[in-house]
Amino acid sequence: MSxxxxxxxxxxxxxxxxxxxxxxxxxxxxxxxxxxxxxGILVLxxxxxxxxxxxxxxxxxxxxxxxxxxxxxLVPNPDPKVPPPVTVEPAGTSPEPPQVYGSKPIEIAWTxxxxxxxxxxxxxxxxxxxxxxxxxxxxxxxxNALFVTVIGRQWWWEYRYDHYxxxxxxxxxxxxxxxxxxxxxxxxxxxxxxxxxxxxxxxxVPRLAGKTDLIPGRxxxxxxxxxxxxxxxxxxxxxxxxxxxKMLLRVNAQPSEEFxxxxxxxxxxxxxxxxxxxxxxxxxxxxxxxxxxxxxxxKDTPARRREYAPDLTHLMSRKTLASGIIVNDxxxxxxxxxxxxxxxxxxxxxxxxxxxxxxxxxxxxxLTLR
Amino acid sequence: MAVAEQxxxxxxxxxxxxxxxxxxxxxxxxxxxxxKKLGLLYIFLSLFxxxxxxxxxxxxxxxxxxxxxxxVTRDRFNALFTMHGTTMVFFVGMPIxxxxxxxxxxxxxxxxDMAFPRLNAFGLWATLFGGFLVYFSFATGGAPxxxxxxxxxxxxxxxxxxxxxxxxxxxxxVSGAGTIxxxxxxxxxxxxMRAPGMTLFKVPFFVWTMLWTSFLILVAIPPLTAGLIMxxxxxxxxxxxxxxxxxxxxxxxxxxxxxxxxxxVYILILPVFGMVSEIIPVFSRKVLFGYEFMAxxxxxxxxxxxxxxxHHMFTVGxxxxxxxxxxxxxxxxxxxxxxxxxxxxxxxYGGRLRFESPMLFCxxxxxxxxxxxxxxxMLAAAPFTFQLSDTYFVxxxxxxxxxxxxxxGTFAGIYYWYxxxxxRMLDERLxxxxxxxxxxxxxxxxxxxxxxxxLGMARRIYTYEADRGWMFWNQLTTVGALIQAPSFAIxxxxxxxxxxxxxxxxxxxxxxxxLEWATASPPPSYNFEEVPVVxxxxxxxxxxxxxxxxxxxxxx
Ligand code: HEC
Ligand SMILES: [Cu+2]
Ligand SMILES: [Cu+2]
Numbered sequence: 001m002s003x004x005x006x007x008x009x010x011x012x013x014x015x016x017x018x019x020x021x022x023x024x025x026x027x028x029x030x031x032x033x034x035x036x037x038x039x040g041i042l043v044l045x046x047x048x049x050x051x052x053x054x055x056x057x058x059x060x061x062x063x064x065x066x067x068x069x070x071x072x073x074l075v076p077n078p079d080p081k082v083p084p085p086v087t088v089e090p091a092g093t094s095p096e097p098p099q100v101y102g103s104k105p106i107e108i109a110w111t112x113x114x115x116x117x118x119x120x121x122x123x124x125x126x127x128x129x130x131x132x133x134x135x136x137x138x139x140x141x142x143x144n145a146l147f148v149t150v151i152g153r154q155w156w157w158e159y160r161y162d163h164y165x166x167x168x169x170x171x172x173x174x175x176x177x178x179x180x181x182x183x184x185x186x187x188x189x190x191x192x193x194x195x196x197x198x199x200x201x202x203x204x205v206p207r208l209a210g211k212t213d214l215i216p217g218r219x220x221x222x223x224x225x226x227x228x229x230x231x232x233x234x235x236x237x238x239x240x241x242x243x244x245x246k247m248l249l250r251v252n253a254q255p256s257e258e259f260x261x262x263x264x265x266x267x268x269x270x271x272x273x274x275x276x277x278x279x280x281x282x283x284x285x286x287x288x289x290x291x292x293x294x295x296x297x298x299k300d301t302p303a304r305r306r307e308y309a310p311d312l313t314h315l316m317s318r319k320t321l322a323s324g325i326i327v328n329d330x331x332x333x334x335x336x337x338x339x340x341x342x343x344x345x346x347x348x349x350x351x352x353x354x355x356x357x358x359x360x361x362x363x364x365x366x367l368t369l370r
Numbered sequence: 371m372a373v374a375e376q377x378x379x380x381x382x383x384x385x386x387x388x389x390x391x392x393x394x395x396x397x398x399x400x401x402x403x404x405x406k407k408l409g410l411l412y413i414f415l416s417l418f419x420x421x422x423x424x425x426x427x428x429x430x431x432x433x434x435x436x437x438x439x440x441x442v443t444r445d446r447f448n449a450l451f452t453m454h455g456t457t458m459v460f461f462v463g464m465p466i467x468x469x470x471x472x473x474x475x476x477x478x479x480x481x482x483d484m485a486f487p488r489l490n491a492f493g494l495w496a497t498l499f500g501g502f503l504v505y506f507s508f509a510t511g512g513a514p515x516x517x518x519x520x521x522x523x524x525x526x527x528x529x530x531x532x533x534x535x536x537x538x539x540x541x542x543x544v545s546g547a548g549t550i551x552x553x554x555x556x557x558x559x560x561x562x563m564r565a566p567g568m569t570l571f572k573v574p575f576f577v578w579t580m581l582w583t584s585f586l587i588l589v590a591i592p593p594l595t596a597g598l599i600m601x602x603x604x605x606x607x608x609x610x611x612x613x614x615x616x617x618x619x620x621x622x623x624x625x626x627x628x629x630x631x632x633x634x635v636y637i638l639i640l641p642v643f644g645m646v647s648e649i650i651p652v653f654s655r656k657v658l659f660g661y662e663f664m665a666x667x668x669x670x671x672x673x674x675x676x677x678x679x680x681h682h683m684f685t686v687g688x689x690x691x692x693x694x695x696x697x698x699x700x701x702x703x704x705x706x707x708x709x710x711x712x713x714x715x716x717x718x719y720g721g722r723l724r725f726e727s728p729m730l731f732c733x734x735x736x737x738x739x740x741x742x743x744x745x746x747x748m749l750a751a752a753p754f755t756f757q758l759s760d761t762y763f764v765x766x767x768x769x770x771x772x773x774x775x776x777x778x779g780t781f782a783g784i785y786y787w788y789x790x791x792x793x794r795m796l797d798e799r800l801x802x803x804x805x806x807x808x809x810x811x812x813x814x815x816x817x818x819x820x821x822x823x824x825l826g827m828a829r830r831i832y833t834y835e836a837d838r839g840w841m842f843w844n845q846l847t848t849v850g851a852l853i854q855a856p857s858f859a860i861x862x863x864x865x866x867x868x869x870x871x872x873x874x875x876x877x878x879x880x881x882x883x884x885l886e887w888a889t890a891s892p893p894p895s896y897n898f899e900e901v902p903v904v905x906x907x908x909x910x911x912x913x914x915x916x917x918x919x920x921x922x923x924x925x926x
Contacts, residue, residue: 021837023826025757036753043751047744054711058736061718065654066725096915097722101923102660106716107709114708118701121751125697128753129690154529194687199524200620202685202760206826210756213685215621216523217614220687237760237828238685239517241524242444245831346444 021233022207029207029232029253030224032132036210039128046117132210134223136191141166144186144256146179149193151307152201152214152236154348155243156323158307162193164263171267171295174310175323177251180259182227188256194220199241205234205251213238229253233324242346248324262317269296270313273368282361287352288312294369309349315369322347334363393895403487404895405472408494410791412469413784415498416462417862422505423457424858426450431815431851434844437836447832448515449534453504455518456538459634460545461501463776467641468493468552470783471580473791475556477886477893478574480565480902485558493551500545507534514538517830519631519682520601522612522623527605536605539598546595553587556580565885567904571665572924574884574907575658578665579644582672586633586640589676594630597623621686628679636675638772640668642779643710646732649786650714652882653729654721657920660713661907667706674703684755693752700750707743711736727801728880731782734809738774745770745820760830763823766816773812781808781861788865789879793891794872800864807857814850818843883908 026041028034139147142165149160159177161169180188194203196214204211209224226232236247254262272280280297283289289299291309321328321336322344336343338359339351354362391397402408430450433441442450472490476483484490507513514534516524525535560581564573573581601623603609610616612623651658658664678699680688688696714736723729745767749755758764781804788796822843827834834840878887887910889898906912906920 020839021835023838025824025826033757036757039751040748040754040757043748043754047747051740051744054715054740055737057715058740061715062723062733065718065721066723096655097720099657099920099923100659100716100720101657102663102713107660107663107713110712111705111709114705118705121701121747122698125751125753126694128751129693129697132753132756133690199529200521204760204826204828206757210753211685211759212687212756215614215686217618217620218687234826235828235831238521239448239524239760239830241529242448242515244448245444245833248835 021231023233025206027207029228029230030209030226032209032224033207035128035131039124042124043121046121050117134191134212134221136221136223139163139166139168144180144188145191146188147191147193148177149195150177150203150214152194152196152198152203152240154198154241155236155247155344156310157247157249158197158310161263161266164260169263169267171313172293172307172311173266173314174318175250176318176320177249178259178262179226179251179253180256181229181253182225183256187225187227189223189225192222194222200238201236201240201247202238203234203249204237205232205249207232208234208251211237226253229255243344246323246325246344246347250320250324265317266314269300270294270369272296276365276368279361279365282358283365286354286358286362288362291349312366312369315366317370330363330367333366334359337362337366401491403483403491405476405484405487405490406791406893406895408490409469409471409473411494412465412472412497415494415501416466416469417865419457419461419465419501420858421862423454423462424855426454426457428851428855430454431848433832434834435848436845437834437838437841439833442832444832445512445515448517448830449513451830452516452518452520452538453513456504456542457501458772459518459638460542461497461504463638463772464549465497466780467583467638467776468497468549470645470780470787471556471576471583471641472552474787474886475559475577475580476563477790477889477897478577478884479560479563479568480885480898480904481559481563482897482901484555485563486555489551490555493548493555496548496551497545500541500543500548503541503544504538506541507532507537510534510537519627520623521627522601522620523614523618525601525605525623526613528613536602539601539605543595543598543602546591546598549587550591553584553591556584557588560584565902565904571662572904572907574644575647575661575664576641576644579640579647579668582668583637583640586637586672586675590630590633590637593626597626597630624683624686625679628682629676631682632679633675635768635771636671638776639779640671642735642776642783643668645783645786646714646735646779647710648882648884649728649732649782650717652786652880653724653726653732654718655724656717656721657908657911658713659716660709661924664710664713667709670706671703674699674706678703681750681752681755682759684752685759697750697752701747704743704747704750711740711743726785726880727796727798727805728782728786730801730805731778731785734778734805735775735782738770738778738809738812742767742770742772742774758823760828761823762819762827762829765829766819766823769816769819773816778808781805784865786880787886788868789872789875790886790891790893792869792872793875794868794870795875795879796864796868796872800860804857804860804864807860808854811850811853811855811857815847815854816850818846818850822847878910883911885909 026037028037139145144165147163149162151158157175158172159174160172163169179190182188194212194214196216198216201214202211203214203222208226209222212220212222214220230253232251232253234249236244240247284297284299292312293300293307295313318328320326321332326332326343338354340347340349341351391401399407429442430447433439433447472484510533512532512534514530516530516535523529560573560577600611604611604613610618612618612620614620647658647664678696680696681700684693749758749764749767785796785801822840825840826838827840875891877891885902888902902909906924908920912919912921
């Protein structure tokens with residue numbers, strides 16, 4: 001086992017981890033993350049400066065005043081040709097150095113200096129704090145704004161799409177968030193409402209924004225926008241139980257037309273494909289629908305529109321399964337439905353012991369949920 | 371004359387020895403109320419748990435050596451980091467400092483014991499039983515998997531079913547009671563039992579810091595205890611304190627925990643400030659620079675540290691004004707800390723520095739604690755923490771403070787006082803090996819964590835994705851941990867071997883100035899034959915330099 005992993009990691013090193021995902025906080029893709037990055041660099045510079053000075057004094061003092069160092073005042077040797085007198089005293093016999101009990105002016109000076117630094121830091125921090133403060137406007141037409149309610153669950157993400165450009169949406173999807181990117185200098189802001197259905201989680205996509213926690217009984221907000229299309233990843237950043245490590249985040253930032261067509265598609269109920277009628281029947285007979293919702297099927301009644309599990313209406317429009325931990329294809333989907341515990345042990349979907357035929361049917365049906 | 375009458379050990383049978391169990395027997399150790407024996411027991415207790423917590427850390431590090439590795443599985447990993455944190459804070463950090471305080475506070479103030487010897491014994495045994503209770507959870511089918519700050523509602527029965535969480539809470543309540551007992555005892559001892567002439571502003575600096583540590587213990591531990599009791603009520607009697615689904619508040623736990631948790635950091639560092647403030651002067655052959663300012667800074671830290679707790683909660687969605695308040699208070703606390711640092715530098719400046727083991731570890735402390743302090747300033751910048759909180763950067767930061775600060779300083783203290791406690795010197799050569807392995811291993815372990823954190827690696831994940839580019843940094847970290855490990859083994863070995871075979875120490879091997887060095891090594895059970903009379907902060911200096919005593923220069 002470890003041999004395989006070793007080889008795999010060496011391979012990764014060899015190919016330079018080509019498919020690397022960027023999650024660095026120093027590579028911002030939104031003004032919010034950028035503003036934090038700038039503050040970060042400033043703070044790093046200030047503390048770095050303090051570090052050099054103080055550590056420098058420390059090492060200098062250590063060296064200069066070590067026992068056996070040449071005594072005398074700290075003046076450069078006037079005549080480099082004549083070496084300074086070296087007096088090494090045997091331990092214990094040396095007289096004690098002059099005792100200095102303290103000095104008020106000096107104390108005042110080195111209280112004032114850090115106080116000044118603190119004041120400067122406080123000012124720049126305040127500026128950034130307000131710069132990136134999440135706001136919460138009312139949705140209205142022409143605002144190009146996307147409003148999504150994010151609900152953290154052990155160990156996946158539920159996304160309720162609330163409004164886009166002033167238009168109420170009201171559909172739910174899971175694990176892969178889609179957002180529009182700005183265009184022609186126009187921002188497409190994203191307003192997230194963060195809630196939790198069970199324990200504390202934290203929504204963190206480093207390149208888009210700092211993290212904000214999802215806390216049961218509390219509603220938090222997050223605002224960001226980006227002008228760069230692409231995939232942004234992250235993960236839950238507050239320990240939330242067994243599979244906390246496998247609660248990954250994926251945000252697809254798309255050009256607005258692409259995003260809008262995705263939106264229109266997601267709003268539709270599930271497609272009803274003639275050829276899998278039989279399979280659909282098998283699926284609906286299973287307990288799956290007790291937890292999962294497939295919009296537009298006969299099991300989709302208002303009473304059932306409570307989410308215990310990822311919405312499957314457009315399952316195949318997602319690239320990954322189980323909050324981003326495996327790619328979504330025929331094989332992994334089948335593996336997942338057969339025994340999720342094998343892939344994400346401890347997750348809240350049990351294995352159902354479906355027969356191979358049932359399994360084939362269910363998967364065939366799921367594959368049509370584009 | 372500073373010390374009226376010096377005494378070297380003239381072991382005379384004391385009362386306890388005549389009627390109690392045979393001195394040195396097991397029963398004697400189990401029933402002792404002597405502050406020195408209890409101090410040693412505290413230290414042994416924490417060294418034991420240090421090994422346990424260290425092994426837990428190594429297991430975690432090996433698991434993170436490769437992405438998607440499965441050396442320890444998820445639940446076990448989650449239990450490991452919970453137990454590692456709990457162990458290191460409650461059963462290593464606090465006991466070892468309380469242990470050293472127990473041993474040396476009475477000696478340094480010229481007292482014969484702590485104010486309440488029996489309460490003292492209670493503190494020790496409560497701490498030990500608390501630790502056992504927490505570890506007992508392993509026998510019930512798995513240790514708690516909560517993280518050491520155990521955020522609600524993860525601690526509710528719904529999310530953590532087994533008895534592990536109950537045992538964890540119970541254990542911390544019990545050991546917390548022991549800690550509070552220790553705090554009360556220190557305060558009573560320091561306020562009431564100082565030698566004649568030793569005013570409150572003439573106590574050795576270590577004693578001063580223990581006083582304020584005890585103050586923090588009394589303020590900080592009770593809220594934690596209350597919170598833990600609420601957890602037990604929630605879990606076992608159907609209360610809903612932290613159960614948001616039933617009108618409880620998950621965030622209240624966070625406030626209660628961190629109202630304890632931040633002062634706790636200072637409980638773990640103030641005594642260390644005290645120790646290095648004893649050692650640096652002795653090994654620089656100079657008086658502590660600016661004692662009054664150092665003393666005031668300690669008080670300042672103790673008070674301000676009560677108002678910064680929510681800097682651990684910058685991501686819970688406070689208002690900007692609340693954020694700003696905690697940014698400001700956190701930044702302000704760096705000012706007194708800075709003052710201390712400068713005073714240590716000034717103490718060394720112009721001195722004659724000896725680099726025996728205690729000073730070597732003080733050097734480790736100074737050079738590393740500075741870094742931990744500076745990353746603390748970075749994390750005080752709330753927006754930066756929106757990114758960095760709950761990442762490996764934070765893990766790096768607090769290990770830099772707790773190992774670079776607390777541990778290096780504590781080792782300095784142990785090397786400094788071991789001769790007094792045992793009458794023997796620790797081996798200097800082994801000390802150097804230990805120091806350099808620890809110094810290098812430590813930097814290699816926690817340095818790269820800053821980077822993995824900034825590259826987006828969240829903490830408390832039992833494994834990570836291969837495509838995130840974190841593997842290299844994690845491997846460095848693991849290698850660093852492997853380099854550190856033998857340094858602890860060397861230390862334990864040194865402690866054991868030197869106990870019997872070390873060079874005899876004599877009463878005052880370092881030529882130091884505080885009262886503990888005026889009695890024999892190890893001190894007799896009554897500490898001082900005659901209670902010394904004190905005129906300054908450095909009584910033994912006065913004794914040695916009658917022409918130029920300290921009290922001429924000290925003012926209060
Ligand atoms: C007890 C409730 C429950 C039942 C019943 C259930 N699931 Fe799930 N399912 C879940 C949960 C919870 C998840 C999310 C797991 C995770 O990522 O941690 C999930 C995830 C999935 C996913 C991945 C969705 C995604 O986008 O990541 C698929 C596909 C799935 N289930 C299919 C099924 C099928 C098919 C059945 C019936 C055979 C079924 N489930 C029955 C709870 C359930
Ligand atoms: Cu989570
Ligand atoms: Cu803190």
